[in-house]
Amino acid sequence: MTAKLISGIEIAKEIREELTVEVTELREKHNIVPGLVTILVGADPASQSYVAAKNKTAKALGINSEQMTLDVDTTEEDLLKLVEKCNADPAVNGILVQLPLPKHINEANVLIAIDPAKDVDGFHPINVGKMVLGEQCFLPCTPHGILEMLTRSGVETSGAEVVVIGRSNIVGKPIANLMLQKRDGGNATITLCHTRTKDMAAHCRRADIIIAAVGVPKMVTADMVKPGAAIIDVGVNRIGQASNGKAILAGDVDFDAVKEVASCITPVPGGVGPMTITMLMKNTVQAAKMAANLI
Numbered sequence: 496m497t498a499k500l501i502s503g504i505e506i507a508k509e510i511r512e513e514l515t516v517e518v519t520e521l522r523e524k525h526n527i528v529p530g531l532v533t534i535l536v537g538a539d540p541a542s543q544s545y546v547a548a549k550n551k552t553a554k555a556l557g558i559n560s561e562q563m564t565l566d567v568d569t570t571e572e573d574l575l576k577l578v579e580k581c582n583a584d585p586a587v588n589g590i591l592v593q594l595p596l597p598k599h600i601n602e603a604n605v606l607i608a609i610d611p612a613k614d615v616d617g618f619h620p621i622n623v624g625k626m627v628l629g630e631q632c633f634l635p636c637t638p639h640g641i642l643e644m645l646t647r648s649g650v651e652t653s654g655a656e657v658v659v660i661g662r663s664n665i666v667g668k669p670i671a672n673l674m675l676q677k678r679d680g681g682n683a684t685i686t687l688c689h690t691r692t693k694d695m696a697a698h699c700r701r702a703d704i705i706i707a708a709v710g711v712p713k714m715v716t717a718d719m720v721k722p723g724a725a726i727i728d729v730g731v732n733r734i735g736q737a738s739n740g741k742a743i744l745a746g747d748v749d750f751d752a753v754k755e756v757a758s759c760i761t762p763v764p765g766g767v768g769p770m771t772i773t774m775l776m777k778n779t780v781q782a783a784k785m786a787a788n789l790i
């Protein structure tokens with residue numbers, strides 16, 4: 496079997512087309528232009544490229560997007576002051592502080608300082624709590640993107656055995672929570688595997704859907720996959736450099752071998768990555784509508 500490709504590029508494009516209609520309507524009917532601020536501390540190359548992509552996508556959609564780049568030595572106090580300034584600015588609907596932050600800055604202190612109504616990453620404890628309770632909130636972008644990929648590709652999640660590999664706050668924990676809820680893209684039976692899991696392969700072999708978010712290149716091999724399973728690969732691992740200087744990327748899944756066993760699979764690059772950025776845009780438009788009492 497050769498698996499069907501779940502293209503994040505195509506699904507993200509479809510969602511951006513829907514968002515373009517919403518942004519145009521906001522501008523023409525309500526004179527509102529959604530505003531996003533992205534804050535990058537330091538010069539980590541991967542973070543630089545993610546933040547640049549977020550700004551480029553926002554601008555292409557007609558969202559007012561401003562990137563603030565701070566020196567790697569910026570103090571926590573100065574970063575908190577900038578967050579406060581953005582909280583108070585009515586032209587800013589969404590604030591994103593790119594993670595990871597330099598070691599001397601306490602990430603939790605920064606995330607809790609962002610106004611929950613502008614927390615388009617969905618990382619503020621209030622939004623995390625609401626998400627777990629199934630209440631209306633900003634959903635974190637990568638898990639939200641995964642749900643969209645599964646539902647728009649017609650993958651049945653209700654009653655499905657889902658194995659999530661990785662227990663990060665950004666992907667593993669929220670996607671496990673969302674997929675067990677009574678909602679579209681939910682109603683699944685979840686197993687959350689991590690570094691202390693005994694016999695990861697045995698768990699994976701039972702799975703109808705595997706979501707790999709572990710950061711280990713090609714960790715999920717073909718012998719770990721049940722024939723016909725759906726595979727979502729969240730990993731973006733730099734495994735080398737091409738002669739043109741571009742990074743060579745590999746996911747957490749051994750794509751070439753697993754595609755012969757699975758029914759559908761996301762590629763790396765071109766899978767979950769474009770979805771994450773697009774869901775950030777969706778949250779920013781949602782934030783602008785909420786600020787104007789339109790939803």
Ligand code: GUN
Binds near residue numbers: 591594665
């Ligand atoms: N670093 C890796 N993924 C993310 C994300 O979704 N949001 C932020 N702010 N930082 C990240």
